[in-house]
Amino acid sequence: MMDTSNWDWEKGVKVISKINDCDAETEWLTEPYASPDGEKVAVLAKTEEGFDVCVNAKAWGQTFDNAWYPRFSPDGRLTCVASTDMEWTLAVDGEPWPETYGYIWNTMFSEKGDVIAAAIQQDGTYGMAINGEQVGELYETASEFTLSADGKRTAAVVQVQSMDAADIFTFQQGCYSVAVDGQAWDIKVVNAWTPTFSPDGSRVAAQMRSSLYDYTIIVDGTPWSKNFAMVWDPCFNPKTGTVVAPVRMAGKWGMAENEQVIWDPVYFQLWEQKFSPDGNNLYAICAPQYGRWTVVHNNNTWNVLVNTMLTDLTVSPDGQRAAAAAKEKDKWTIMADDALWPQWYDMVWTPVFSPDSKHIATKVEKPGKKLTVAIDGKHYKEDFTHCWEPVFSPDSQKVLIRGVQGGKFKRIVAKVNEF
Amino acid sequence: MSEAATAKRIADPGLDQSIEKLTPDRIEATILRVINQENSARLKTFVDTCVHCALCSEACHYFMSYDRNPRYAPVGKVKNTLWEMIRCKGKVSKEFIRDAAQIAYTECNLCKRCVHFCPFGIDTAYLMTIVRRICHLLGVTPQYLQDTSHSHSATFNQMWVKDDEWMDTLQWQEEEARDEFPGLRIPLDKEGADIMYSVIAPEPKFRAQLIYQAAAIFHEAGSDWTMPASPGWDNSDMAMFSGDAEMMGRLKRKHFDTARRLRVKKIVMGECGHAYRSVYDMGNRWLGYKEMPIPIIHAIQFYCELLRAGKIKVGSKIKELCTFHDPCNTVRGMGLHEMGREVARAFCPNMVEMHPNREHNYCCCAGGGVINCGPPHKMTRVHGNSIKAEQLKATGAKIVIAPCHNCHGGLEDIIHHYKLDMKLMFLGDIIFEHMQKPGAVE
Numbered sequence: 001m002m003d004t005s006n007w008d009w010e011k012g013v014k015v016i017s018k019i020n021d022c023d024a025e026t027e028w029l030t031e032p033y034a035s036p037d038g039e040k041v042a043v044l045a046k047t048e049e050g051f052d053v054c055v056n057a058k059a060w061g062q063t064f065d066n067a068w069y070p071r072f073s074p075d076g077r078l079t080c081v082a083s084t085d086m087e088w089t090l091a092v093d094g095e096p097w098p099e100t101y102g103y104i105w106n107t108m109f110s111e112k113g114d115v116i117a118a119a120i121q122q123d124g125t126y127g128m129a130i131n132g133e134q135v136g137e138l139y140e141t142a143s144e145f146t147l148s149a150d151g152k153r154t155a156a157v158v159q160v161q162s163m164d165a166a167d168i169f170t171f172q173q174g175c176y177s178v179a180v181d182g183q184a185w186d187i188k189v190v191n192a193w194t195p196t197f198s199p200d201g202s203r204v205a206a207q208m209r210s211s212l213y214d215y216t217i218i219v220d221g222t223p224w225s226k227n228f229a230m231v232w233d234p235c236f237n238p239k240t241g242t243v244v245a246p247v248r249m250a251g252k253w254g255m256a257e258n259e260q261v262i263w264d265p266v267y268f269q270l271w272e273q274k275f276s277p278d279g280n281n282l283y284a285i286c287a288p289q290y291g292r293w294t295v296v297h298n299n300n301t302w303n304v305l306v307n308t309m310l311t312d313l314t315v316s317p318d319g320q321r322a323a324a325a326a327k328e329k330d331k332w333t334i335m336a337d338d339a340l341w342p343q344w345y346d347m348v349w350t351p352v353f354s355p356d357s358k359h360i361a362t363k364v365e366k367p368g369k370k371l372t373v374a375i376d377g378k379h380y381k382e383d384f385t386h387c388w389e390p391v392f393s394p395d396s397q398k399v400l401i402r403g404v405q406g407g408k409f410k411r412i413v414a415k416v417n418e419f
Numbered sequence: 420m421s422e423a424a425t426a427k428r429i430a431d432p433g434l435d436q437s438i439e440k441l442t443p444d445r446i447e448a449t450i451l452r453v454i455n456q457e458n459s460a461r462l463k464t465f466v467d468t469c470v471h472c473a474l475c476s477e478a479c480h481y482f483m484s485y486d487r488n489p490r491y492a493p494v495g496k497v498k499n500t501l502w503e504m505i506r507c508k509g510k511v512s513k514e515f516i517r518d519a520a521q522i523a524y525t526e527c528n529l530c531k532r533c534v535h536f537c538p539f540g541i542d543t544a545y546l547m548t549i550v551r552r553i554c555h556l557l558g559v560t561p562q563y564l565q566d567t568s569h570s571h572s573a574t575f576n577q578m579w580v581k582d583d584e585w586m587d588t589l590q591w592q593e594e595e596a597r598d599e600f601p602g603l604r605i606p607l608d609k610e611g612a613d614i615m616y617s618v619i620a621p622e623p624k625f626r627a628q629l630i631y632q633a634a635a636i637f638h639e640a641g642s643d644w645t646m647p648a649s650p651g652w653d654n655s656d657m658a659m660f661s662g663d664a665e666m667m668g669r670l671k672r673k674h675f676d677t678a679r680r681l682r683v684k685k686i687v688m689g690e691c692g693h694a695y696r697s698v699y700d701m702g703n704r705w706l707g708y709k710e711m712p713i714p715i716i717h718a719i720q721f722y723c724e725l726l727r728a729g730k731i732k733v734g735s736k737i738k739e740l741c742t743f744h745d746p747c748n749t750v751r752g753m754g755l756h757e758m759g760r761e762v763a764r765a766f767c768p769n770m771v772e773m774h775p776n777r778e779h780n781y782c783c784c785a786g787g788g789v790i791n792c793g794p795p796h797k798m799t800r801v802h803g804n805s806i807k808a809e810q811l812k813a814t815g816a817k818i819v820i821a822p823c824h825n826c827h828g829g830l831e832d833i834i835h836h837y838k839l840d841m842k843l844m845f846l847g848d849i850i851f852e853h854m855q856k857p858g859a860v861e
């Protein structure tokens with residue numbers, strides 16, 4: 001978890017910087033990004049020679065041929081994918097990693113932010129790097145890159161067997177596997193997707209296709225003995241270590257745990273399952289009727305339904321509550337505890353629970369591209385042209401709003417009861 | 420088995436080698452599963468309703484182009500495949516399956532023209548998708564089509580484009596375009612943009628200039644747009660055509676999830692017909708969505724909206740005589756014929772119609788995954804579309820506007836084979852070349 005205890009939680013407004021200011025000569029500035037603690041804002045800067053990055057109006061002073069994907073790590077360091085002379089690397093707070101690559105992308109962070117990882121391509125082979133160091137072997141192809149929560153381990157789907165163009169028969173015998181820490185499992189599969197670490201990083205589960213028609217879950221290199229018509233992303237129970245995944249049987253979806261069906265296949269769709277931290281509550285998004293969506297909690301569906309889409313399921317820290325972004329036609333709101341917020345928006349973002357599980361906050365967009373933060377169905381009094389997801393204070397009494405207003409990036413700490 | 424069903428076997432390892440593994444039990448069980456469990460009511464209605472009147476025959480470009488050979492009549496295709504499977508209760512030979520696969524995958528474009536000609540509205544395209552589904556589950560699919568389906572499953576795009584190749588191509592096009600439009604950026608993974616622009620994999624692979632052109636149009640129109648930096652950028656769907664419904668669902672989930680992750684309001688897709696069908700008709704429904712969870716509009720609609728709103732303006736006009744090809748999936752499927760013409764006419768005052776046109780237009784003969792069945796089956800479709808060549812020739816047009824990638828592939832072969840003196844263009848080509856470009860340097 002990101003440590004927010006030493007952030008400035010003094011109530012009030014701080015103007016951090018004008019986003020279009022930069023102490024270097026620039027042709028244009030684009031796509032501002034705020035740090036998680038709201039103390040910094042970064043913008044990509046196009047200069048006459050190439051690209052630079054400005055943080056709180058101060059340029060890194062580096063010229064890259066190209067730069068993109070500026071992202072702050074949870075501990076507040078700014079990373080940016082950058083190239084010079086056809087070589088790519090990751091620049092962290094203005095310091096490029098010493099190693100360069102044919103390409104680098106998909107920057108990932110550990111939960112605390114102390115570890116930075118990325119996907120790399122070197123001489124046409126693929127893998128991952130952690131803090132600038134290549135992890136294990138590189139492969140003919142790699143995809144679905146994953147970092148464990150503590151940042152110590154990596155996983156990816158890798159190609160372990162070559163095949164010629166249009167060689168459908170070799171493909172169907174299985175050319176792919178999962179590499180953990182850059183070492184592929186012994187097994188070869190037709191396809192694997194979404195490798196996922198257990199919360200402690202010790203185990204990996206993934207979706208697997210063993211033939212063109214048979215899907216199952218593979219855990220630490222061993223597939224479940226039962227096949228299904230299809231599966232979705234597995235996840236680990238944080239307490240018991242069992243693996244659950246939605247499975248399709250005879251045209252409907254159910255839930256399986258360690259290959260046993262625990263929720264009968266009665267759903268038209270079932271996905272995004274999440275455990276409560278104590279492992280006792282399992283939530284998921286489901287369609288109990290065709291085209292109608294709700295949340296299912298321990299195999300009991302909520303009553304409220306939406307027609308268009310339900311997504312971004314989030315479970316409260318105490319495990320007693322869940323919330324998701326709900327869409328009806330072209331309007332969005334939050335579905336929480338079997339009810340919809342009364343306000344509808346042009347867009348909502350992933351709901352965030354307060355540490356005490358009492359409040360739900362989310363970034364919302366009102367008509368006219370006005371962005372702000374809403375808590376428990378009521379939005380903040382001011383709007384922004386850019387805004388980032390809210391962060392609760394450790395005591396759950398306050399919320400950090402990061403937004404751009406009148407060209408100025410502001411850091412606002414507001415009380416929850418001000419909404 | 421009728422003689423017509425075995426008349427023209429074309430060598431294809433995906434069909435010939437794959438049938439070796441079939442057993443009578445597997446064939447029977449697969450056919451009964453698909454017929455009884457996956458498709459009962461609609462299929463039964465169609466099968467019970469057909470009176471074998473053959474009124475659908477003249478709808479089909481294959482029938483018309485192959486000297487009215489009954490093998491190519493829609494009813495003939497059903498008779499030689501699905502009806503026989505139902506009549507024999509799944510007890511058909513592996514050779515029968517091989518021939519049924521050839522018919523369903525390479526002699527029907529799933530273009531749905533025949534639906535309009537059947538007095539009962541029997542949808543032969545739907546029946547052929549059932550045959551394809553059976554063949555997929557039996558592992559009997561044309562090699563090249565199966566290869567694209569494999570690519571979808573391994574890379575989430577149909578051309579084995581790797582993540583870095585995708586981003587590198589976008590950045591290369593951005594750099595090229597910036598020489599002409601100094602402030603231009605192809606915003607990669609810009610969260611909260613209004614539009615996610617999605618394309619099919621042949622664009623980064625072979626036709627990267629189309630991405631340049633689209634970027635220029637977005638730039639000049641002042642659109643708030645982005646392209647994803649992760650898989651989910653390819654909207655195409657050959658798994659839908661191979662009969663692999665599960666992969667189709669997985670692909671479409673990735674596509675919608677990518678747009679949702681970026682929090683865009685809508686997806687604008689490039690000029691492709693089948694990808695559009697996959698989101699408005701097939702893939703979304705398989706996932707459990709009654710409608711598109713995130714609106715997807717086709718480039719035809721998008722360009723039309725830009726012109727109507729004055730966001731792009733006509734700079735110059737094309738003098739040559741032009742004609743407009745109505746892609747089945749955007750026209751018969753979604754009724755975009757007038758919008759397409761509105762955009763075309765804005766730049767091409769000299770327009771002539773093909774006859775028939777709009778929802779009655781003849782298919783390009785490449786769609787339905789047929790062009791993806793690759794070189795072995797090329798001449799089947801080229802000879803199966805002489806009717807299109809006649810239709811094109813009769814217009815006397817010098818430019819054919821076809822807002823669909825597959826149609827381009829198919830029509831290119833027709834124009835070349837039948838030696839038609841015509842040039843093919845996308846709507847995007849025309850707009851890029853002839854719009855006003857106030858943001859460009861001379």
Ligand code: SF4
Pocket residue numbers: 478479480481492493496526527528529530531532533534543544782
């Ligand atoms: S769907 Fe098109 S190609 Fe297939 S039988 Fe009907 S008219 Fe012919």
Ligand code: SF4
Pocket residue numbers: 468469470471472473474475476493494536537538539540541
């Ligand atoms: S027109 Fe309709 S009823 Fe007549 S043969 Fe064709 S599909 Fe059957």
Ligand code: SF4
Pocket residue numbers: 528529530692693745746747748749781782783784785786787823824825826829
């Ligand atoms: S490729 Fe074009 S004309 Fe051909 S079937 Fe698809 S949409 Fe129809």
